[in-house]
Amino acid sequence: MMRISRVKTILILLATFIGCMLALPSLMNESTRRSVFGALPSWVPQKAVSLGLDLQGGAHVLLEIDKPDLIRSMTTQLRDDVRRVLREQRVALQGGIVMQPRGVQFRIAQADDRARAMPKLRELSLPVGQQLFGPTGNQSIDITETPDGQITMAYSELGLNERIRRVGQQTIEVIERRINIDGTKEPSIQRQGLDRILVQVPGLTDPQQLKERLGRTAKLQFRFVAEAGAADTEQMRNRDSGQMISVERSVITEGEDLIDAQASFDQRTGQPIVSFRFNIRGAQRFGDATTRGVGRQLAIVLDNEVISAPVVQTPITGGSGQISGSFTVEQVNSLSLLLRAGALPAKLSIIEERTVGAGLGADSIQAGLMASYLATALVAVFMIVTYGFFGVVAIIAVTFNVLLLLGLLSVIGATLTLPGIAGIVLTVGMAVDANVLIYERVREEARMGRSAISSLDAGFERALSTIVDANLTTLIAAIVLFFLGSGPVRGFAVTLSLGIFTTVFTAFTLSRLMIATWYRWRRPSKVEI
Amino acid sequence: MAFRLRFIKDDTKFPFMGFRSVSFPLSALLSVLTVLAFFAIGVNFGIDFKGGTLVELQAKGTTANISEVRERSNALGFGSIEVAEFGSPRELLLRVELQTAPTAAEQERAQQNVVSKLRETFGNDYEFRRVEVVGPRVSGELVQNGTIGVIVGIIGVLIYLWFRFEWQFAVGAVIATLHDIVLTIGFFVVMQLTFDMTSIAVILTILGYSLNDTVVVYDRIREMLRKYKKLALTDVIDIAINSTLSRTVITATTTFLAMLAMAIFGGEVLRSFSLAMLFGVVIGTYSSIFIAAPILIYLGLKTGGGVKGDKDEEAKPVPGKALAPGARA
Numbered sequence: 023m024m025r026i027s028r029v030k031t032i033l034i035l036l037a038t039f040i041g042c043m044l045a046l047p048s049l050m051n052e053s054t055r056r057s058v059f060g061a062l063p064s065w066v067p068q069k070a071v072s073l074g075l076d077l078q079g080g081a082h083v084l085l086e087i088d089k090p091d092l093i094r095s096m097t098t099q100l101r102d103d104v105r106r107v108l109r110e111q112r113v114a115l116q117g118g119i120v121m122q123p124r125g126v127q128f129r130i131a132q133a134d135d136r137a138r139a140m141p142k143l144r145e146l147s148l149p150v151g152q153q154l155f156g157p158t159g160n161q162s163i164d165i166t167e168t169p170d171g172q173i174t175m176a177y178s179e180l181g182l183n184e185r186i187r188r189v190g191q192q193t194i195e196v197i198e199r200r201i202n203i204d205g206t207k208e209p210s211i212q213r214q215g216l217d218r219i220l221v222q223v224p225g226l227t228d229p230q231q232l233k234e235r236l237g238r239t240a241k242l243q244f245r246f247v248a249e250a251g252a253a254d255t256e257q258m259r260n261r262d263s264g265q266m267i268s269v270e271r272s273v274i275t276e277g278e279d280l281i282d283a284q285a286s287f288d289q290r291t292g293q294p295i296v297s298f299r300f301n302i303r304g305a306q307r308f309g310d311a312t313t314r315g316v317g318r319q320l321a322i323v324l325d326n327e328v329i330s331a332p333v334v335q336t337p338i339t340g341g342s343g344q345i346s347g348s349f350t351v352e353q354v355n356s357l358s359l360l361l362r363a364g365a366l367p368a369k370l371s372i373i374e375e376r377t378v379g380a381g382l383g384a385d386s387i388q389a390g391l392m393a394s395y396l397a398t399a400l401v402a403v404f405m406i407v408t409y410g411f412f413g414v415v416a417i418i419a420v421t422f423n424v425l426l427l428l429g430l431l432s433v434i435g436a437t438l439t440l441p442g443i444a445g446i447v448l449t450v451g452m453a454v455d456a457n458v459l460i461y462e463r464v465r466e467e468a469r470m471g472r473s474a475i476s477s478l479d480a481g482f483e484r485a486l487s488t489i490v491d492a493n494l495t496t497l498i499a500a501i502v503l504f505f506l507g508s509g510p511v512r513g514f515a516v517t518l519s520l521g522i523f524t525t526v527f528t529a530f531t532l533s534r535l536m537i538a539t540w541y542r543w544r545r546p547s548k549v550e551i
Numbered sequence: 552m553a554f555r556l557r558f559i560k561d562d563t564k565f566p567f568m569g570f571r572s573v574s575f576p577l578s579a580l581l582s583v584l585t586v587l588a589f590f591a592i593g594v595n596f597g598i599d600f601k602g603g604t605l606v607e608l609q610a611k612g613t614t615a616n617i618s619e620v621r622e623r624s625n626a627l628g629f630g631s632i633e634v635a636e637f638g639s640p641r642e643l644l645l646r647v648e649l650q651t652a653p654t655a656a657e658q659e660r661a662q663q664n665v666v667s668k669l670r671e672t673f674g675n676d677y678e679f680r681r682v683e684v685v686g687p688r689v690s691g692e693l694v695q696n697g698t699i700g701v702i703v704g705i706i707g708v709l710i711y712l713w714f715r716f717e718w719q720f721a722v723g724a725v726i727a728t729l730h731d732i733v734l735t736i737g738f739f740v741v742m743q744l745t746f747d748m749t750s751i752a753v754i755l756t757i758l759g760y761s762l763n764d765t766v767v768v769y770d771r772i773r774e775m776l777r778k779y780k781k782l783a784l785t786d787v788i789d790i791a792i793n794s795t796l797s798r799t800v801i802t803a804t805t806t807f808l809a810m811l812a813m814a815i816f817g818g819e820v821l822r823s824f825s826l827a828m829l830f831g832v833v834i835g836t837y838s839s840i841f842i843a844a845p846i847l848i849y850l851g852l853k854t855g856g857g858v859k860g861d862k863d864e865e866a867k868p869v870p871g872k873a874l875a876p877g878a879r880a
Contacts, residue, residue: 076820084689088656228679230667237663371659373686375666381609382680382820389818396812401805408558408801441749444813444821448756448828451809452763455802459767462798469561488770491715495766496759498707503755506700511752518756 026538034531038422043067044429071432074439075222076510077387079380081229085236087189087217088369093124095368096177096185100163101126102271103146104175113139116171125163125176136171143175150184186217189367194219199363200235219370227379239325239369240360242277244308246270247319247331261327262348269321269328274311276365279304283361285354288346294354297344298361305341313337322347324357390443394424397447405454409461412551415536416457419528423453426524427517436520439513449521455492456529460485465551474549478541482534489529493522558804559797567792567840568785568848574841578730585737592740597747598683600697602649602690604665607637607681608673614640615677623672629665638819642680645669649687659686681820697751701732704755708762716769719850724765727843731761731834738830744823753827760806761835764799765843771795772844776854784854788844803836 026034047055047070059068075082101119104126108115116131130136147163162181166174177185194211197219201209209223226232248255248268257266283298300308312320312334321331322345330347349357401420405413424446431438464481472480497519504515598605608615620643621634630648637644647669650661662684670679685693705725712721735757739746771791779787807829814825 086659086688090654090656228670230670233663369656371656371686372663372684373659374689375663375682375684377679377682379678379680381678382607386818386820389816389821392816393813393818396816397809400808400812404801404805404808440818440820441752441824444817444824444828447809447813447817448806451806452760452802454805455763455798458798458801458805462795462801465561466794488767491770492763492766495708495711495762498711499704499755499759499762502700502704502707503752506696506703507748507752511748514749514752518759 026535031535034535037527038426038532041426041429042422044433045425045427048428048432067432069432071428071438072435073383073387074437074442074510074513075224075376075383076378076440077383077390077438077443078224079227079378079383080222080224081226081232082374082376083221083229083233083236083372084214084374085193085219085221085370086373087186087193087219088371089186089217092186092189092368093177093182096182097121097123097125100146100175100177104128104143107142107146108139111135111139111142122174122176124182125174127172127174130171130173133171136167136173140167140173143173146175148181150178150180183216190217190219192367193370196364196366197221197236200360201232218373225380227377229375229377233372233375235356235360236370237372238360239366240277240357240363241325241365242280242361243323244274244276244311245272245321245323246274246311246315247321249318258321258323258326258328260331261324261329267321267328267331269323274320275300275304275307277361278364279307280361283358285351285358286344288344293346294349294351295344295346296349296354296358296361297342298358299342302341305339308341308343309337309339313339386440386443390440390447394443394447394450397450398424401450401454405457409551411540412457412461412537415533415540416454416461418536419457419533420450420453422532423521423524423528424450426528427521430520430524431517436516437513438517439510441510441514442517445514445517445521448518449525452496453521453525453528456485456489456525457533459489459492460529460533461551464549468549468551474541474546477549478537482530486530489526493526497522558800563793563796564789565793565796566789568789568845570841571845571848574837574845578734578838578842581737582730582733585733585740588737588740592743594736594740594746595743597745597750598646598685598690599747600690600694602662602685602687604645604647604662604669604685605681605683606645606647606666606669606679608643608645608677609680610641610643610677612676615643617643620645620673620677624669627665627668627672629668638822642819643677649690655686655688662686693748697748700751701754701758704758705729708758712766712769716773717852719847719852720769720773722850723843723846724762724769726846727765727838728758728761730842731757731831731838734834735827735831738827739823742826744826747823749821749824750827753824753831756828757831757835760831761838764802764835764839767798768792768795768839768844772847780854782854784848784852787854788847792840792844799836799840803832807832 044067047059047068050058050070055068055070059066062068101121104119113130113135114132116129119126119128130139144165147161147165150160150162160178160180162178162184164176164178190213194213197211201211201221201223209221212220214220221232221236223229223232246269248270252270254271255268256271258269259265260267279300280298281301283296286295286297287293288295316334316337318334319331320334322329329345332346345357398417398420402413402417405416407413409416427446427449460481463485464477467477467480468474500515500519500522504512504519507515608620610616615636617634617636621632624632624634624645629650633646635644636642647665650658650665652658652661666682666684673679705728708728709721709725712724732754735754738744739750744750768791771794772788775787775791775794779790782790810825810828810832813821814829817825
């Protein structure tokens with residue numbers, strides 16, 4: 023064991039050297055790093071370990087699609103679709119359309135009416151689950167029909183999930199546009215499970231504005247204010263007066279037909295307004311409607327609130343217009359931004375938020391560094407007092423152990439968190455255990471009267487299985503922690519697991535190499551540990 | 552060589568097994584007390600598990616006015632708000648309980664309202680160092696994940712030890728580990744430390760550390776069982792513990808020292824973590840000697856051969872053995 027071939031020696035030193043090179047960038051601060059690595063060729067590793075939000079400061083916001091609200095709007099949509107189909111087919115209903123938790127129910131008494139309407143109603147349902155093996159035969163809407171003409175249409179579980187999945191995808195796209203509009207920060211937006219989205223923005227310490235941006239649906243619609251006695255209307259609140267206004271259900275055009283929205287000022291009154299431009303489809307519809315409806319009141323509806331209801335003076339066919347209301351400059355800025363980014367397909371709730379200020383992050387790094395230094399110093403003094411020269415070997419091994427750990431963390435792109443630093447400190451304390459196990463074993467062997475070389479050999483040999491056993495159990499705990507934990511706790515699990523690997527590596531390569539070199543140099547007949 | 556401290560004398564022969572009549576009732580008593588305290592005092596759950604809002608404030612001036620903050624925050628009408636100094640007179644920690652509302656979505660919105668109101672109220676005089684809002688759904692899942700994690704961890708270790716050792720060792724290690732987990736929870740209850748996600752990390756780490764220690768002792772017991780086939784089990788265990796005692800003490804000390812550094816300088820956020828780890832190192836060391844080892848006697852471990860791993864090691868002499876035959880007699 024004490025004889026290590028030249029190839030092995032070179033490999034051990036090389037691995038350690040590479041590990042240290044990888045760790046080096048993490049030990050420098052930003053500006054030193056830039057000045058040092060600016061001069062070096064690009065193959066020199068220069069990636070520092072990335073810091074978690076709890077160390078660099080930033081906001082972590084977990085959003086969830088408001089499922090009840092989504093289902094409500096889906097069933098409302100279904101009711102409107104059913105109503106449209108029946109109107110087109112000139113089918114009369116017996117009674118109205120009853121809303122149910124996941125769908126609608128209505129009765130068509132006449133059998134020939136039913137025969138005419140059913141195929142069209144069935145078209146409302148889409149096949150779902152088209153995957154690798156083609157259509158599965160599942161439908162997004164379950165339709166049941168009783169002999170007396172009662173028809174129930176309800177979204178199936180699959181149809182619902184399919185919709186939530188699509189809504190989640192669209193939501194991520196909208197959120198990306200809403201956040202990236204500033205272009206400065208580097209947000210990370212990740213899907214979590216079916217209906218959750220995690221937004222992390224490093225460096226953002228007051229996420230109030232972010233949350234407002236994420237929380238608004240920003241669904242813009244243009245509809246006519248209902249004339250007296252009109253059917254198909256609904257009541258909506260006027261944002262300024264707070265009064266309810268009766269508005270037509272049918273929508274002229276929507277926010278998705280906008281191609282641009284800008285904050286500007288009304289040239290006559292000087293008030294802040296949002297001016298916008300429609301795409302061709304929107305311009306066409308808007309032009310047609312305003313041509314038909316000169317003299318009527320047009321309601322501009324944002325998130326089910328009437329912002330303003332101007333009277334159409336002349337047909338607006340140019341494809342552009344403006345939204346006025348009693349806005350502040352800030353409000354028109356944020357509204358135009360939201361309109362440019364598009365509406366969220368569903369409401370979102372913030373179910374978890376964690377924000378760390380830059381000050382606390384910096385303090386935490388400082389505290390973590392202090393603790394690491396003190397821990398290393400205390401352990402070093404203790405080990406040297408206990409084992410003398412061998413204690414020094416152990417401390418050198420532990421130092422390289424921590425460097426290798428940092429190097430590994432930056433290579434695999436892991437995030438260092440505050441509990442992660444605690445994991446490193448714990449590694450410092452527990453890593454010497456491998457050396458202690460070896461030394462104690464060597465000592466026992468020496469006490470039995472063995473020669474130096476034989477007790478060293480036996481010590482390393484016999485300690486190996488114990489060290490592997492002992493560390494594997496800790497590794498199991500750390501792996502479990504990795505899979506169940508999130509954020510900072512996960513960072514702890516990562517450093518703890520990697521620390522176990524580097525510990526076993528340094529104990530059996532570096533420590534052995536150092537002791538073997540020492541042995542060849544001193545040639546002691548007895549080992550005194 | 553130069554002066555060196557010897558913490559454990561080389562020929563220590565401490566009759567550890569004699570103490571099992573003390574250690575077992577003591578541990579049983581402490582465990583029962585923990586369960587009682589658990590129900591009588593209760594765990595000081597953090598917002599990770601309870602839901603709610605946590606805000607750390609730092610005064611823009613030199614000191615925080617704790618009574619004023621308490622008064623103004625409680626006047627906001629979000630239920631009782633806990634205000635406490637956090638580490639220094641300049642920092643305060645506010646804990647707002649989970650807001651109630653008929654639906655989950657409304658509840659989440661109410662929670663967000665708490666944060667904006669607090670920012671409005673204190674934003675001028677205080678810096679918001681940390682804001683954590685955990686909704687009812689997330690906290691429920693965290694409780695579930697934490698519990699599952701600890702259970703899966705224990706089962707994983709049980710299976711591993713079962714493969715490597717006899718079943719008695721696996722069961723003994725798990726009992727000792729459960730003992731450590733129970734007492735650690737007791738420590739959290741008695742000290743009223745906040746129990747949150749990092750506390751689960753602490754428990755799993757203590758589980759790892761304690762097992763590490765236990766496995767080292769077990770490894771030696773197994774070796775000694777092979778070596779001394781005629782001796783009584785209690786004597787074999789005593790020999791094994793005594794021969795690993797030096798290592799046990801030294802490793803416990805270095806780990807303790809490292810965590811002590813963390814407790815002193817690691818900052819207020821990780822205070823619970825470091826304190827619990829300190830406790831865990833002590834309790835983990837105690838349990839591997841006084842619980843995990845003697846319990847093997849009660850689990851009916853047999854002496855005199857037939858121990859796993861016996862054959863392959865005896866069949867192939869290691870180089871060390873070949874050099875010094877008979878040294879193991």
